[in-house]
Amino acid sequence: MKIIGFIASPQKEGNTAWIVNKILEGAKEHGGETQSWYFSNLNIKPCNGCLTCVEGNGCIINDDMQRFYKAFNEIDALVLGSPVYMGQMSAQAKTFTDRLFAQITPRFSPRFTEENAGKKLILAFTQGNPDSNMFQAYFDYTKKMFQMLEFDVKGVHVVPGMRNEPASEKRGLDNIMKNIGSSLIKESLR
């Protein structure tokens, strides 16, 4: 199984990068082929709303999303990691998500193709607040939004309390995250 972890945090060695990489590590230990993509290493511009993609020839913005679109065709699963910023995904995660519009559309769209439907998705959030239910309505909504885009959402994982202790120092989190990655592989073998 080929998996991309997309780290939509400006912090390359922050909490989000740590949890996404642990999930990938768990998957890799069970035979997954993994890659980490860091938004902050990439040139990804916001969607310009030109709607050229609707005509069926892809996105016209010449940046690193072109590489991602190619890579996306090859993968089975995406792990999208984002810090919670002001109760929502980061601007980086939203920019990335908006750019998926060129490649992924809901079933009711005239340009829907089965080809890109049904990829597995794990959403992984970190947040400063210790209450993991604080933004539950937003996480539920976001899950539904990705399901509408025909992702097979395997989980929405929220790691709270980052204001007290970074992810890397939370006891047991290492194994919890790795198990999420290994479960992704084990489930696909069933």
Ligand SMILES: Cc1cc2nc3c(=O)[nH]c(=O)nc-3n(C[C@H](O)[C@H](O)[C@H](O)COP(=O)(O)O)c2cc1C
């Ligand atoms: C601009 C900004 C906004 C934030 N907003 C929230 C928030 O609304 N709720 C929350 O619990 N934490 C919030 N945080 C804390 C981050 O979600 C938290 O520190 C996260 O783990 C950072 O991830 P990173 O290390 O990958 O950058 C915010 C942090 C920043 C920088």
